[in-house]
Amino acid sequence: MHARGSTFDEMFDGEGNTRPAYAEYCRWYDEQPPELMRRKNREADDTFRRTGITFNVYGENEAEERLIPFDMVPRIITAAEWRRLSRGIEQRVRALNSFLYDLYHRQEIVRAGRLPERLLRNNDAWLGNMVGFTPPGGIYTHIVGIDLVRTGPDEFYVLEDNARTPSGVSYMLENRETMMGMFPDLFSRIAVESVSNYPRRLARSLAACAPPAFSGTKPTVAVLTPGIYNSAYFEHAFLADQMGAELVEGSDLRVVDGRVQMRTTRGYQPIDVLYRRVDDEFLDPLTFNPESLLGVPGIMDVYRAGGITIANAPGTGVADDKAIYSFMPEIVEFYTGERPLLPNVQTWRCADRESLKYVLDHLPELVVKEVHGSGGYGMLIGPTASKREIAAFRQKLEARPENYIAQPTLALSTCPIYTAKGLSPRHVDLRPFVLVSPEGIDITPGGLTRVALKKGSLVVNSSQGGGTKDTWVLKD
Amino acid sequence: MLGRTANSLFWMFRYLERAENTARLLEAALRMALTRDVVSAEAEWRSVIATLGLQEPYEAAHEGYDGLSVWNFVLRGASNPGNVRMMLAAARANARAARINISSDVWEAVNASWIRLDPLLARPVGQGAVGALLAAIREACTQVHGAFDGSILRDEGFHFARAGTFIERADSTARILDMKYFLLLPSLAHVGSSLDTGQWEQVLRSVAGARAYAWLNAGQIEARGIVEFVVLDERFPRSLAFCRKALRATLDALARMHGAEGRSTALIHAADERFGALSVDQIFEGGLHEFLLEFLARNAAIAHAIAEDYRFHA
Numbered sequence: 001m002h003a004r005g006s007t008f009d010e011m012f013d014g015e016g017n018t019r020p021a022y023a024e025y026c027r028w029y030d031e032q033p034p035e036l037m038r039r040k041n042r043e044a045d046d047t048f049r050r051t052g053i054t055f056n057v058y059g060e061n062e063a064e065e066r067l068i069p070f071d072m073v074p075r076i077i078t079a080a081e082w083r084r085l086s087r088g089i090e091q092r093v094r095a096l097n098s099f100l101y102d103l104y105h106r107q108e109i110v111r112a113g114r115l116p117e118r119l120l121r122n123n124d125a126w127l128g129n130m131v132g133f134t135p136p137g138g139i140y141t142h143i144v145g146i147d148l149v150r151t152g153p154d155e156f157y158v159l160e161d162n163a164r165t166p167s168g169v170s171y172m173l174e175n176r177e178t179m180m181g182m183f184p185d186l187f188s189r190i191a192v193e194s195v196s197n198y199p200r201r202l203a204r205s206l207a208a209c210a211p212p213a214f215s216g217t218k219p220t221v222a223v224l225t226p227g228i229y230n231s232a233y234f235e236h237a238f239l240a241d242q243m244g245a246e247l248v249e250g251s252d253l254r255v256v257d258g259r260v261q262m263r264t265t266r267g268y269q270p271i272d273v274l275y276r277r278v279d280d281e282f283l284d285p286l287t288f289n290p291e292s293l294l295g296v297p298g299i300m301d302v303y304r305a306g307g308i309t310i311a312n313a314p315g316t317g318v319a320d321d322k323a324i325y326s327f328m329p330e331i332v333e334f335y336t337g338e339r340p341l342l343p344n345v346q347t348w349r350c351a352d353r354e355s356l357k358y359v360l361d362h363l364p365e366l367v368v369k370e371v372h373g374s375g376g377y378g379m380l381i382g383p384t385a386s387k388r389e390i391a392a393f394r395q396k397l398e399a400r401p402e403n404y405i406a407q408p409t410l411a412l413s414t415c416p417i418y419t420a421k422g423l424s425p426r427h428v429d430l431r432p433f434v435l436v437s438p439e440g441i442d443i444t445p446g447g448l449t450r451v452a453l454k455k456g457s458l459v460v461n462s463s464q465g466g467g468t469k470d471t472w473v474l475k476d
Numbered sequence: 477m478l479g480r481t482a483n484s485l486f487w488m489f490r491y492l493e494r495a496e497n498t499a500r501l502l503e504a505a506l507r508m509a510l511t512r513d514v515v516s517a518e519a520e521w522r523s524v525i526a527t528l529g530l531q532e533p534y535e536a537a538h539e540g541y542d543g544l545s546v547w548n549f550v551l552r553g554a555s556n557p558g559n560v561r562m563m564l565a566a567a568r569a570n571a572r573a574a575r576i577n578i579s580s581d582v583w584e585a586v587n588a589s590w591i592r593l594d595p596l597l598a599r600p601v602g603q604g605a606v607g608a609l610l611a612a613i614r615e616a617c618t619q620v621h622g623a624f625d626g627s628i629l630r631d632e633g634f635h636f637a638r639a640g641t642f643i644e645r646a647d648s649t650a651r652i653l654d655m656k657y658f659l660l661l662p663s664l665a666h667v668g669s670s671l672d673t674g675q676w677e678q679v680l681r682s683v684a685g686a687r688a689y690a691w692l693n694a695g696q697i698e699a700r701g702i703v704e705f706v707v708l709d710e711r712f713p714r715s716l717a718f719c720r721k722a723l724r725a726t727l728d729a730l731a732r733m734h735g736a737e738g739r740s741t742a743l744i745h746a747a748d749e750r751f752g753a754l755s756v757d758q759i760f761e762g763g764l765h766e767f768l769l770e771f772l773a774r775n776a777a778i779a780h781a782i783a784e785d786y787r788f789h790a
Binding site for chain 1: 477478479480481482569572573575576580583584587588591632734786787790
């Protein structure tokens, strides 16, 4: 999809003047010999390849490891902008957690008539066996990623909530490491908020959610990965390594004496908190998909009996549904009693007859998404779609309207990337990472900036040719 | 540490060691073939395939034994299930699986080696390139060991890696000796013939011991001395005695850390007792081949017991 109308560039204003956030960076940039920047740009790729920061892509024959392209121009956010954003993010995450608790308990929001009950019935991520159960500490979403887009100086919107298993935090951390290695002088000139203690904060946040069965001084935390062939394995290993936690696979785990235990060289040892990077449906073959080899038979029984904490809690994916998303303003107000600080993108629910009519009449200018879709798949981008694609999508929409929502094509902000011909603007979004524990809500300054590397493109997903940038929040 | 991770570390280092030893074996054969006539060069390449136990798949794919076919088969042959390219990929996959138990230095050394070598092994390796490639494989393995020594925590993971290294190295040295054992039997008929000294040197080169042996023996090459050196000399890091002692130290350390002696500890102690006091004469009396077969069997049994004692598998 392509932006139309005027696009907000974060580095330069309409007259080509540098915006204050980037003033010092641009001064530095202009001092660098072009040859040096060309060389640094080549080096960056080698660094990522050598350290193995890759994700796997499955082609027809064998799995291929690819790099997510890294752009060496940082995306910069001022301290004041960040304060405003983080207040909005905290409010939203607090509401999400209360919402999930309510959904699996009394469903006050449905009783109050603020959320249609069918949204739960039609939701693939809804888990009946979470009803009436309260996870340790009352926390459902231990780790959340809120996807934000910007359209103007003071205009930020939430594009998507990732309450299930947000990924990408390892890129946020490695991008910073790479930048500091490449341009140490830059960081001595500009004061940037650090992100490097995220793994420690994650470890502390998880440890604060120990289950009732835990006794002792330090809970045992483990990261559950589907294995080395999973596309995000690098991130799983990275986080376990940085937290000092074990990295386990389903085949390492077994239920012994009412606890989930891992097979160590000394025998089976209990796990207190499991940060799982395995989807709900593969978590427990006894409860969900019986074919799954990735999970642990019986873990759900142990969970419900208080023997282990699972992060994020099973069933949180309900909140990632795009039909639920369209109700987020109501959800935030219902649980916090406040007006939402961060607005949603205008969303038409195709389940409503009138909205559907509007959407069908305006397909060439809208973005239509599947309510359960993710990763940029299964969507229609009206402005760039062919007549034939639009016609095909129209049929799908008419057949199952409740399966879709539609949004206007936003003029996402741009931030320049480095190219052989100098700086060139590209569209960006932002995924801040949020940790939730009984001790509070903790937001790492910045997050992961994803950038559409193709000129004019609005699709930032790494599976579709997007890259990443280091994201700076300036210190006051 | 997870049992699965211990298994990954053990095999990561077995595969690295195997790749390195295979490269050395090929380098020795390459040198030998250059100084020989066509007939004995062919015999040399045949013995490389035999040492690696690859006769069957090799002969199914090739008519005769020539250098180009043999090194391509050993390094990258599609019908060779244990080619060097696969070993390096397996070492890296195991390193990836044990990523959180090895340092970044070690991971990057393994990963960078694989990135450099895998494309070279994806194409046929010609006469002009093979020497440099074999040296690069050796160097890659040395680099990983260097990073390992300088950066790995001396906990159980260190010892699982070492156990894999020495089990594999002993296995390789014993197999190389066994392939040439008949040449090394002290028989009057062979002594002094130039073919044999060449073959004996070949054994020493295959285990990277030619220089050390020459230095210790003032250049005198004779069968008995070579057997003594490669089997019994505890100063030589590729000798069977060195590997056995190193393995014992590592298994004893593991038993101490775990506060329990397993079957693997008992087996290495028994092996120490059985082989520790043997003289080279006693080895020849009982038969070098018989001795090597017993050594290989005990070595394999220890590897099996380590996997059981430390719960490598569910």
